[in-house]
Each structure stands twice: as structure tokens, then as C-alpha cells.
Amino acid sequence: MCANTQTQVFSRDTVIRRIIVSRTNEISFRAIEGGQSPARILVVNDVEETRDVLEKLLTSDGYRVDAARGEEDAVLRAKRELPALILVSLGGPEEGWVASAARIRNGAELGASPPIVLFGAEGIPEGTEVQIDTNIYLTSPDNFDQLRRFLRRLLDRAASV
Secondary structure, three states: OOOOOOOOOOOHHHHHHHHHHHHOOOOOOOOOOOOOOOOEEEEEEOOHHHHHHHHHHHHHOOOEEEEEOOHHHHHHHHHHHOOOEEEEEOOOOHHHHHHHHHHHHHHOOOOOOOOEEEEOOOOOOOOEEEEEEOOEEEEEOOOHHHHHHHHHHHHHHHHHO
16 A cells, blocks of 8 residues: 555445445355355345345345344344344444444344444444444445455354354
8 A cells, every 4th residue: 555545534325325336336146155044134224225225235145134224123123033243324423323233232132143233434444344342343345345245254253153
């Protein structure tokens, strides 16, 4: 990396739009191998269009996807479906996202798992993945491929425990 490289910070919606655009130019791959049951991912997003796109993209990768509009909806769905991973992107400051993730985990009585990924954060450089608590991660992917690789690593790690 060059010393004069500048880090650009994008809004959550800009990051999500860039991921969607990058996805239209790539070939989908299956997230499931060897006949394993597909992992269930709960997508929590307060913007219907983004929620729908994430659901379609993850479904095309072979995941079973549930979508929730917000925190309360996520608690109900997580209790019912027991997802392998929860992907959260909500409006407001990122500090509130962490509290939201904890309330979803506690409200659904999920214990220490599944991993919760807080996605599209404006406060961290694009392409960054940070563990911020036990099994809670903050990420600002620069494309859908990066997000899907991160989710796959977390799901693989959770399955091996």
C-alpha cells in the first residue's frame, strides 16, 4: 500500500449500494458443500429495499434467510428459527448497534452464539472486520464478496466448535 493512500469513509447506504452494484457483476457460488444443510442467516435491516436485496443475495449463495425489520422482529424470528448467524445493519450510531445486538441475543435467549455481524459501519475504514465483543463483529465491507467470505469464516468457525 502506498504511503499517500487515503482512507475514504462512506455512509452505510453508500456501502450497501456499492455491495449491491459489485454483486451484479459476479458469478454466484453455493455456500453449501457436500450436501450439508444450508446455514440459516437472520438479516436485520430497517430499510426494506436493502433487506430484500441482502436476502436475495444470501439465498442465491445457498443460505436459508429470514429477514427482520428491526430489533423486536429480530428477537421473535431468532427465537423461532435459531439462526446460525445474525447480520445487522440499522440506522443510528454504531454504539447503538452493539446494544441492539446484545438485546437481540438476550431477548431471543441465544446464549453466546450465534455470531452477530454489525455491517455497514461508517466509523471504521472500508474493508475492516473487527471483533468488538464475544461473538459480535463490526464490519464495513467494500463489496459483497468480502462480506460473504467473512460470513463463511464465521459460520465455519461456529460449526467447528
